[in-house]
Amino acid sequence: MLINKLDNVEVNLENGHKYAIRPIKTGENVIKYGAPIGHATCDINVGEHVHSHNLKTNLGENIEYTFEPEYYPEEKCDEKFFMGYERPDGKVGIRNDVWIVNTVGCINNSARLIAEKTGAKYFPHPFGCSQLGGDHKTTQCILKGMINHPNAAAVLVLGLGCENNNIEEMKKFLVSWDEKRVRFLNAQDVEDEIKEGISIVKELQEYAKNFKKTKISASKLVVGLKCGGSDGFSGITANPLVGRFSDKLIAMGGSCVLTEVPEMFGAETLLMKRCKDEETFNKNVLLINNFKDYFRRYNQVIYENPSPGNKEGGITTLEEKSLGCVQKGGTSKVVDVIDYGDTVTQNGLTLLNGPGNDIVAVTNLMASGAHMILFTTGRGTPLGSCVPTVKISTNTALFEKKSNWIDFNAGEVLSGNDLTDELLDYVLEVASGKMTKNEINGYEEISIFKDGVTL
Numbered sequence: 187m188l189i190n191k192l193d194n195v196e197v198n199l200e201n202g203h204k205y206a207i208r209p210i211k212t213g214e215n216v217i218k219y220g221a222p223i224g225h226a227t228c229d230i231n232v233g234e235h236v237h238s239h240n241l242k243t244n245l246g247e248n249i250e251y252t253f254e255p256e257y258y259p260e261e262k263c264d265e266k267f268f269m270g271y272e273r274p275d276g277k278v279g280i281r282n283d284v285w286i287v288n289t290v291g292c293i294n295n296s297a298r299l300i301a302e303k304t305g306a307k308y309f310p311h312p313f314g315c316s317q318l319g320g321d322h323k324t325t326q327c328i329l330k331g332m333i334n335h336p337n338a339a340a341v342l343v344l345g346l347g348c349e350n351n352n353i354e355e356m357k358k359f360l361v362s363w364d365e366k367r368v369r370f371l372n373a374q375d376v377e378d379e380i381k382e383g384i385s386i387v388k389e390l391q392e393y394a395k396n397f398k399k400t401k402i403s404a405s406k407l408v409v410g411l412k413c414g415g416s417d418g419f420s421g422i423t424a425n426p427l428v429g430r431f432s433d434k435l436i437a438m439g440g441s442c443v444l445t446e447v448p449e450m451f452g453a454e455t456l457l458m459k460r461c462k463d464e465e466t467f468n469k470n471v472l473l474i475n476n477f478k479d480y481f482r483r484y485n486q487v488i489y490e491n492p493s494p495g496n497k498e499g500g501i502t503t504l505e506e507k508s509l510g511c512v513q514k515g516g517t518s519k520v521v522d523v524i525d526y527g528d529t530v531t532q533n534g535l536t537l538l539n540g541p542g543n544d545i546v547a548v549t550n551l552m553a554s555g556a557h558m559i560l561f562t563t564g565r566g567t568p569l570g571s572c573v574p575t576v577k578i579s580t581n582t583a584l585f586e587k588k589s590n591w592i593d594f595n596a597g598e599v600l601s602g603n604d605l606t607d608e609l610l611d612y613v614l615e616v617a618s619g620k621m622t623k624n625e626i627n628g629y630e631e632i633s634i635f636k637d638g639v640t641l
Contacts, residue, residue, distance in 0.1 A: 189422060190220035195236050199600060202418020202500035202564070204236040216241055219421060223506035236502070243503040245452055245488055253467040256459040258517040261437040266404040266610070268617035271339065271397045274364065278406045279336035280557045280574070280617040282397050283307050284390045286342045287332050289356050290314030290349035293373055297344050300383035304391065306342070309572050309632045315349035316641035322350055326359045327527025328634050331553025333360065333368060337573055339394035340367045342386050347374030366393055405439030407617060408530050410551030410559040411514040412446070414544040417564025418500025419580035421510020424562035424596035428578065429516035430606040431560070431613070432535065436518045441533050443554055444515040446542035447477040451488060452505030453512045457537065461520045469523035473539055480637070495565045514562065526635060530555045544569050545633040558616055566591055570624020572632060574616050577623060593622050
């Protein structure tokens with residue numbers, strides 16, 4: 187399959203790998219998606235396999251960027267609706283759960299015991315104590331995003347009492363909260379924290395019953411965009427499909443969030459051209475260069491990204507991975523660039539600072555306010571966030587093999603099916619209560635980015 191008329195390689199639809207369609211000289215760029223994905227390290231003949239043995243990245247140090255806006259025609263779409271929950275603060279939720287958010291990892295099992303007795307949801311993590319500076323604040327940012335998340339009708343904030351991120355410190359970071367919706371419990375302050383926690387959660391569950399499903403505009407939806415276990419089909423089927431969905435939801439007034447900054451390297455200019463103004467462009471430049479500086483601070487090469495699974499699936503260089511990855515963001519304007527742990531505030535496409543690691547990224551997207559996450563994969567993964575995580579397979583073989591993981595099959599795109607409307611309808615079904623495989627299986631994890639000293 188030839189993806190772009192400018193390409194000098196085509197993709198074998200049986201294995202996702204690349205093969206030369208014309209002679210490529212040593213040092214010449216290999217072109218896929220109409221853009222360079224690296225250069226040939228030796229002469230490559232017509233029909234020859236193009237991969238790690240003869241292709242090397244072009245990526246290197248920071249680049250000087252220029253704001254050269256290039257906007258695509260904005261799509262016009264009819265308004266769509268889903269059945270969700272209106273919250274007192276004006277936000278909407280697509281689930282009506284009670285969450286237990288613990289301030290520190292020491293009480294993971296206390297949270298688990300309360301959850302098992304009540305049916306509330308809990309999310310273990312190892313953080314909240316012995317952290318300094320930026321890491322301490324990062325943990326607070328993510329937990330704040332969880333406490334304020336509209337998919338949670340009510341929240342028990344469970345603390346130990348002696349941790350750095352104790353409840354009083356967490357309250358300072360929250361600034362304000364609805365006392366009917368958010369309750370606090372320090373385990374060291376009571377004789378039996380499990381009994382007390384169960385009592386509080388039952389009260390919160392009664393409060394949650396006050397919320398009834400109502401018809402809500404799709405313009406209220408915030409959808410996170412993620413890929414993991416990518417393969418040679420990711421940039422051909424699932425990611426472009428999610429991009430078309432993103433454009434359609436944004437045309438309705440909705441919001442999408444794109445993260446995985448290291449997987450923008452080599453394709454970042456495509457996003458920079460779509461920034462709504464020069465201020466947003468400058469934030470985008472900092473987003474890219476600051477993450478490159480983070481790599482160098484730890485003496486790591488910027489381009490060492492594609493995993494063994496990526497390479498087995500046909501992806502060779504970071505540019506190739508990135509050019510496929512950013513397609514999830516469609517063609518809409520970039521309206522904002524926000525930092526790790528910040529919350530989406532504008533309708534449209536927002537870029538979110540953060541790494542590509544699957545569990546860290548889905549947690550980051552959730553904390554930014556995403557009601558659900560569209561997660562494309564060519565290799566498959568059971569991972570889920572504490573919000574619905576829709577797994578979209580890049581190929582039909584994966585969909586059929588791992589039906590216990592995969593929610594939607596984008597492999598049919600190879601047969602000429604557009605599937606954009608079908609994916610939109612599916613998303614609205616999930617927003618209205620349809621359970622995703624991660625929810626059915628109870629695969630709901632969090633992890634928080636760490637970049638500093640632990641005491």
